[in-house]
Amino acid sequence: MYVTVRPLGEQCILAPQEEYPWREGVGSGGGRGAGESLEAGGRDRESTGQAVQSSTYGWGAANATFSTWGAAKAIDGIRYAPGSASSCSITDKELNPWWRLDLLDSYYISSVTITNRGDGWLEQTTGVEIRIGNSLENNGNNNPRCGVTSSVPAGSSVSFSCGGMEGRYVNMYIPNIQAVLSLCEVEVYGTV
Known part of the structure; x- marks a missing residue:
């Protein structure tokens, strides 16, 4: 279970990840934002929530x-x-x-x-x-x-x-x- 912080200019999104954390420039395929890519050169910072x-x-x-x-069901990306x-x-x-x-x-x-x-x-x-x-x-x-x-x-x-x-x-x-x-x-x- 991850809570990911994705930079979007100065705004960050603290969003749950269903299976594994975001990687540089690539969506995870699970959770919210799947398939979205970051701005060129952007890097996700992740922390376990x-x-x-x-x-x-x-x-x-x-x-x-x-x-x-359980509590984790509310941040499972579904x-x-x-x-x-x-x-x-x-x-x-x-x-x-x-x-x-x-x-x-x-x-x-x-x-x-x-x-x-x-x-x-x-x-x-x-x-x-x-x-x-x-x-x-x-x-x-x-x-x-x-x-x-x-x-x-x-x-x-x-x-x-x-x-x-x-x-x-x-x-x-x-x-x-x-x-x-x-x-x-x-x-x-x-x-x-």
């Missing part, structure tokens, strides 16, 4: 494994998967569910895009606070807020402008309610 979440749906179920709906959210991260129903991406370094975040699952369950992405910062206090959920989702239609993506907020951690958080948090893809864009 780590996603974690407050719990994982189905952890105790006999037919589920930890990785079935926005839309047919069927029952097979490529989405899903928490258990709990108070204050959260998901966090550690970019392993601090960036100026210009925008965040969230994609909802395509098989219904709209409430699982309603009221999600996007939090960005460098603190792990309260699992990163006390960092400054970039935005809050309203209802995200099934299979749709919604983008939030974060105006260059600085942070190493990007959190998705549903505060003060018993809920399930489901994220099928999270894309983070920013500058170094």
Whole structure:
């Protein structure tokens, strides 16, 4: 699992890679941006990003494994998967569910895009606070807020402008309610 920083002038895209990191001037064939080439002489800088979440749906179920709906599913490069959210991260129903991406370094975040699952369950992405910062206090959920989702239609993506907020951690958080948090893809864009 990689989170790749691709220079585009002064703008960089912090995007997940599905199979292997970008190489100089060549797309990976997987993940977002496949087939795109960099500007002449450009070079990708890559770092391994780590996603974690407050719990994982189905952890105790006999037919589920930890990785079935684990945190890494939200950065696997697959926005839309047919069927029952097979490529989405899903928490258990709990108070204050959260998901966090550690970019392993601090960036100026210009925008965040969230994609909802395509098989219904709209409430699982309603009221999600996007939090960005460098603190792990309260699992990163006390960092400054970039935005809050309203209802995200099934299979749709919604983008939030974060105006260059600085942070190493990007959190998705549903505060003060018993809920399930489901994220099928999270894309983070920013500058170094």
